[in-house]
Amino acid sequence: MNEQHHLSLSRREFLRSSIGATTLFCARPHRAFAAARGPQQKVVVITFGGGARDEETFSIDGQQYIPNLLNTLAPQSCFFTQVINRGILGHYVATASIATGAYETFDNFVAQPPAHPTIFEYFRKDLGRPREDAFVIAPGNLFAQIGASHNRRYGPDSGAEVILPKQLLSAALGSANTPQLDDYPNLLRDNYERPDSTSTVTQETDREEFERMIDRLKIDPADLRDHAALLRSPDELSVYMAKHVMRNFAPSLLFLTLHDIDIAHSGAYSLYLDGIRSTDRLSAEIWTEIQSNPEYKDKTSLFIMPDFGRDGDNDAGGNGFQHHRTGSPSARTTWMMALGPTARQKTIVERPIESIDLAAAVSGLLGFDARLVQGQRIPELI
Ligand SMILES: [Zn+2]
Known part of the structure; x- marks a missing residue:
């Protein structure tokens, strides 16, 4: 048995014993689920960002860190136990690959548009949807151009509205004429892998654009400043933005990239665990928002999937969780939770899928033609 398969079986056994989930062998969807497709459907994707291992999540030892995923979301979900990422294990390039359904190969540390069209472009162009019907909320500057590819048939005119919450907060602080950047050190940290870009401060040249965006998004800068002062992590700021967008624009396609877990790069195990706890809680908050917002309730599919995993304790050349x-298989083999009208509850799918398959599933749900997607449809869902 290879290590990916072993991880999959371990997750299956854990979920069977913890929530009584049963294995879904039938690849054909129930007719009622298939009937749920259509233009009224909405899709929310959460990347469980930064990558966590089973030791700290779906295992006997790890379950204490994911009470919401395990007790609230898993029993309502169709859980895929083996999701392989065969691409580059860098956060921007891997997240872009999820959004395009094709393994992108660009330099992870250079902000640039993906090569393949994104699901946002297919969706907006095929269905003639306005810009405010597709949003991305992303954790840092590298993600600024994730909303549209440089494919000539598509591109920015059909792309998603991309929100960089830290940049908006930075701009909102600037507009108060009393910058208080020191009051928000944790919220403005751009990423956890590049020590030379740890703080997000909006450049003067970009400030006008971000101020226009604050206006376009109907955000009150004073409210944003006041609320941000109460938040503890960048992902809390991202979820605050996600709820604002859902309540004011109700986009049919919302892609939220969480990233707190990646603080693991600092080497502090306790901070890594804190990141998992907060990602667990925030994922459930989004599901609660979906269920309490009439624009989303009962017609929204929620997908939760890590961009990739993290190194195992015994991986040669690694440094454990950091x-x-x-x-290694530990870094490449993740999972996916699907909730909503197209997912059969309390079931497990053991068949291996790939992280790029999600784009094909979204295309089926929303009814667009993802022509250049390399991933496969997921018949257990639609
Ligand atoms: Zn990382």
């Missing part, structure tokens, strides 16, 4: 540089 990084994701070995390319």
Whole structure:
């Protein structure tokens, strides 16, 4: 048995014993689920960002850190126990690959548009949807151009509205004429892998654009400043933005990239665990928002999936939980939770899928033609 399969079986056994989930063998969807497709459907994707291992999540030892995923969301979900990422294990390039349904190969540390069209472009162009019907909320500057590819048939005119919450907060602080950046050190940290870009401060040249965006998004800068002062992590700021967007624009396609877990790069195990706890809680908050917002309730599919995992304790060349540089099965083999009208509750799918398959599933749900997607449809869902 290879290590990916072993991880999958371990997750299956854990979920069977913890929530009584049963294995879904039938690849054909129930007719009632298939009937749920259509233009009224909405899709929310959460990347369980930064990558966590089973030791700290779906295992006897790890379950204490994911009470919401395990007790609230898993029993309502169809859980895929083996999701393989065969691409580059860098956060921006891997997240872009999820959004395009094709393994992108660009330099992870250079902000640039993906090569393949994104699901946002297919969706907006095929269905003639306005810009405010597709949103991305992303954790840092590298993600600024994730909303649209440089494919000539598509591109920014059909892309998603991309929100960089830290940049908006930074701009909102600036507009108060009393910058208080020191009051928000944790919220403005751009990423956890590049020590030379740890703080997000909106450049003067960009400030006008971000101020226009604050206006376009109907955000009150004073409210944003006041609320941000109460928040503890960048992901809390991202979820605050996600709820604001859902309540004011109700986009049909919302892609939220969480990233707190990646603080693991600092080497502090307790901070890594804190990141998992907060990602667990925030994922459930989004599901609660979906269920309490009439624009989303009962017609929204929620997908929760890590961009990739992290290195195992025994991986040669790694340093345990800290990084994701070995390319080992622990770093490549993740999971996916699907909730909503197209997912059969309390079931497990053991068949291996790939992280790029999600784009094909979204295309089926929303009814667009993802022509250049390399991933496969997921018949258990639609
Ligand atoms: Zn990382």
